[in-house]
Amino acid sequence: MSKLKYSRLNKTIIHYNSDKDLYFKSSYDENSIAALNKEYEGFMWYFSKNPSLNKLLVSKLKKRINNNFGKIQIPALPGKSINAYDPIYINEKYILLAINEYISISKKNDFRFHGDFSVGNLVFNKKKCYIIDWEHSVIDNQFWGVDILNIFFESIFFSFDKNVLSKKNIRSATNVYKRILKIFKEKKIKLLTIYELVELYRSNSLVWGNSISKLPILKFNQEQLRIIYSFQKNN
Amino acid sequence: MKLINFLNKFEVKNENIYFDEKSHKGYWSNLSKNENLKILEGLKSLSPKEVVLKEMPNLYDVIFSSQRAVAAELLDLKGHEIIVDLGCMWGGLTIPLAKQSKHVLGIDQTRESLVFSSERAKSENLKNISFLNANLRDIKLPTLFDAAIVNGVLEWIPETGEVDLNQFFKSKSAKSKTKNNPKVVQKKFLKNVYNSLNTDGKLFLAIENRYDYKYFLGVNDPHSQTLYTTILPKKLVSLYFRIFKKKEYNTWIYSFNETKKIIEEAGFKSVDVYSAWPDYHFPEQIFKYGCLDGTFVLPTIRRNGKIKFKLLVKRFFETLLFKILKLDFFAPAIIIIAKK
Numbered sequence: 001m002s003k004l005k006y007s008r009l010n011k012t013i014i015h016y017n018s019d020k021d022l023y024f025k026s027s028y029d030e031n032s033i034a035a036l037n038k039e040y041e042g043f044m045w046y047f048s049k050n051p052s053l054n055k056l057l058v059s060k061l062k063k064r065i066n067n068n069f070g071k072i073q074i075p076a077l078p079g080k081s082i083n084a085y086d087p088i089y090i091n092e093k094y095i096l097l098a099i100n101e102y103i104s105i106s107k108k109n110d111f112r113f114h115g116d117f118s119v120g121n122l123v124f125n126k127k128k129c130y131i132i133d134w135e136h137s138v139i140d141n142q143f144w145g146v147d148i149l150n151i152f153f154e155s156i157f158f159s160f161d162k163n164v165l166s167k168k169n170i171r172s173a174t175n176v177y178k179r180i181l182k183i184f185k186e187k188k189i190k191l192l193t194i195y196e197l198v199e200l201y202r203s204n205s206l207v208w209g210n211s212i213s214k215l216p217i218l219k220f221n222q223e224q225l226r227i228i229y230s231f232q233k234n235n
Numbered sequence: 236m237k238l239i240n241f242l243n244k245f246e247v248k249n250e251n252i253y254f255d256e257k258s259h260k261g262y263w264s265n266l267s268k269n270e271n272l273k274i275l276e277g278l279k280s281l282s283p284k285e286v287v288l289k290e291m292p293n294l295y296d297v298i299f300s301s302q303r304a305v306a307a308e309l310l311d312l313k314g315h316e317i318i319v320d321l322g323c324m325w326g327g328l329t330i331p332l333a334k335q336s337k338h339v340l341g342i343d344q345t346r347e348s349l350v351f352s353s354e355r356a357k358s359e360n361l362k363n364i365s366f367l368n369a370n371l372r373d374i375k376l377p378t379l380f381d382a383a384i385v386n387g388v389l390e391w392i393p394e395t396g397e398v399d400l401n402q403f404f405k406s407k408s409a410k411s412k413t414k415n416n417p418k419v420v421q422k423k424f425l426k427n428v429y430n431s432l433n434t435d436g437k438l439f440l441a442i443e444n445r446y447d448y449k450y451f452l453g454v455n456d457p458h459s460q461t462l463y464t465t466i467l468p469k470k471l472v473s474l475y476f477r478i479f480k481k482k483e484y485n486t487w488i489y490s491f492n493e494t495k496k497i498i499e500e501a502g503f504k505s506v507d508v509y510s511a512w513p514d515y516h517f518p519e520q521i522f523k524y525g526c527l528d529g530t531f532v533l534p535t536i537r538r539n540g541k542i543k544f545k546l547l548v549k550r551f552f553e554t555l556l557f558k559i560l561k562l563d564f565f566a567p568a569i570i571i572i573a574k575k
Contacts, residue, residue: 002509003530004521006305013308026308028301028331064314068334068359 009210010035010135016076022060026071031209033070035135037063040072042134045112049105050130053077077130079123087159091119092172095155097129098122099148099179105131108144108187112137115207116215117147118154136208142200145189149197150217152176156228157216163223170231177235194220194228237379238317238338242365251356252349255369261344262397263322265294271347283355297327297516304331305518306511307384309572310439312336316381319431321371322388326352326364332384333361342367342374372424376431383428385440387515390458392424393417393485404460417487418497425501432575438503440571441515445488448552448565458486491524494569503573510566512557521570527561 001018011029016022027033040063047058060075082094102117114121115136122129152173159169184191192200198217205212212218220228245253264271270290277286287295297303307328312318316336323329323341325348333339333356341364343349349366356364367374372392391398393415428438443457445465450456456464461480464472465488476484489497495506508524513534520532533553536546556562 001523001526002309002507002521003523003526003528004305004308004518005530005532006302006519008302008519011301013305015308024308026335028304028334064335066334068361069331071335 009214012036021076023074023076024071025074026069028069030067033065033067035209036070036072037065038137039074039133039135040065042112042114042137043074045137046105046131046134052128053130074132077123077132079125079128079130082119082122082124084118084120084154085158086119087166087169088155088176089159089166089168089172091155092176094119094122094124094129095151095176096179097124098131098151099176099183101129101131102148103183106144108189109141111141111144112139113143113207114147116211117150119151136211138207145184145187146192146197146200148180148183149192152180153194153197153228154216157220157224160224163221163227165227165231173231174235177231181235193232194225198225237377238340238365241377241379242340242367245367245369248346248368249350249353251364252346252353252366252368254346255367255374258344258370258373261370262399263343263391263394264324264345264348264398265297265400266291266347267399267401268347271345275347275350278351278354282358283351284358286351298325300327300517301331302517302519303327306441306509306515306521306570307332307439309507309509309521309570310382310437312382317379318382318384319376319380320384320386321428322386322391323352323366323384324348326355328384328386329364330355330359330361333364336363336382338363338365340365340367340380342369342371344368344370372420374427376427378431378433380431380436381433382437382439383432385425385428385438387441389421389424389440389442390486390488393420393487417485421487422497422501425498425503429502429575434575436575438498438571438573438575440494440498440569440573441511442494442569443488443515444491444510444566444569445493446490446565447567448556449549449567451565452548452552456486456488458488459484489569491564491566491569494571498571498573503575505574507572509570509572510563511568511570512553513567515568515570518568518570522563524563524569527557527563529558531557533558 004015006013011032012025012027015024025036027036043061047053057075062073064071114131114134116133121133122131156173159165201217242253245255248254273290274286277290287298312335314335318332318336318339320329320339320341323343329339329341329352341352346368349368353366450465455462469487473484476482491508495508498506509521510524511518511521513519533550536542536550556565
């Protein structure tokens with residue numbers, strides 16, 4: 001069985017073949033071909049950090065890229081997708097699993113910035129999760145930990161009811177944030193405020209190209225930013 | 236080598252356009268002959284993209300958008316294939332396919348379209364494309380292709396007259412009449428395509444679904460600009476055309492099962508059927524026929540930021556038919572990948 005979608009934003013064709021359990025991504029657009037190349041490199045790096053993935057699966061990662069056309073083949077990783085638009089009190093356990101996975105593969109001097117580290121770009125099974133969609137990934141040490149903040153703040157974005165966070169969402173956000181604080185403290189890395197994070201994204205917009213417009217981090221209104229900043233200060 | 240030998244039988248008009256003297260008489264274009272002449276004149280000083288932006292900006296995406304070639308991904312090309320694009324027009328698929336295969340032969344009856352496509356290939360520095368000016372009904376192709384493209388072409392095969400699309404819909408008198416039943420002509424053409432393919436060669440065919448739900452809601456058949464022609468019995472519609480339009484109804488399209496049956500009758504063994512939305516020209520989502528699932532994306536209800544009534548109606552019917560009932564029988568377009 002096959003199904004195929006076209007992303008107008010990324011000018012990329014995404015083809016899933018369930019008989020072979022493979023994804024194919026292809027494009028004729030110069031920028032999108034570059035993104036496919038980054039995605040391939042990202043997966044290569046990620047698979048090298050995941051010895052638990054069997055070799056047969058890893059060997060299915062392939063690319064065919066030239067100036068005019070690019071196509072990568074990605075094996076489907078074992079797990080199910082989760083709705084990224086759910087609020088943090090529903091997705092808390094998934095976010096914590098994601099952070100654990102991220103920390104297990106990211107050393108301070110050997111790390112790759114994913115660029116779109118979202119619940120929607122992960123697949124989960126009972127014990128573990130796997131990271132997919134590496135098309136924005138880059139090697140750049142200034143981004144250490146930014147992915148973790150991204151998944152947290154993105155989930156906060158989907159938790160706001162207008163400009164209000166419910167008690168159960170605040171409770172879950174506090175749990176996740178404590179875990180994040182601990183990681184940054186252990187690694188001795190400065191934790192960015194929401195304002196600093198937004199600025200970092202804006203000043204590095206080339207990493208995301210056209211896709212920058214869809215990042216939830218850049219969609220907070222002023223009041224929501226103030227609420228998040230206050231939350232960070234209080235924790 | 237076999238392709239070169241085949242093409243060498245024809246007269247060369249341009250470095251990569253060959254000309255079949257026996258069968259070349261034909262014309263099918265969205266543009267009039269005068270408009271096409273303007274395009275050719277423009278190509279002397281402008282690039283193909285510049286000419287289109289100047290002379291026919293509304294067709295820019297139809298010609299240049301790589302979204303045109305989305306469904307061709309289903310061919311699973313590896314890069315070594317020799318492909319024939321039957322009815323290639325302005326190279327909407329020819330050009331993208333050349334970027335991921337060994338060679339593409341584009342065949343079309345309209346010389347002007349081929350001159351444009353040839354210039355387009357040059358401007359993109361693609362040297363692995365040849366064009367043949369020939370009539371698709373008459374041309375006898377050798378058995379040498381790994382894939383054949385029949386994109387929005389099968390329905391027009393029985394139409395033997397010259398087609399300037401805008402005039403074609405207005406015309407009340409038929410310039411030519413088909414002696415055979417259109418389905419017989421279409422099958423004969425498909426049999427010819429079948430014979431042109433190597434063992435394991437693949438056919439890519441895209442066509443509208445006669446039972447597209449929009450035809451029930453008062454949208455005209457795009458091939459005749461007439462209401463309900465696709466969904467009514469073909470004999471009845473033919474009679475209506477002869478009496479009231481004074482011409483033949485030739486542009487037959489079919490349901491999913493009917494299309495599959497015709498292709499099987501042409502000899503193809505393994506026929507995979509897909510449904511496409513919003514159409515096959517610019518597909519955004521394609522599912523294996525009968526396998527519609529929850530990932531189906533509903534159309535937007537806004538245009539330029541404003542909610543539109545027509546789009547609301549469309550969304551209502553697509554929610555009901557495709558999201559809830561999963562009735563892809565009423566999908567807009569059919570895509571076939573068939574193996575020899």
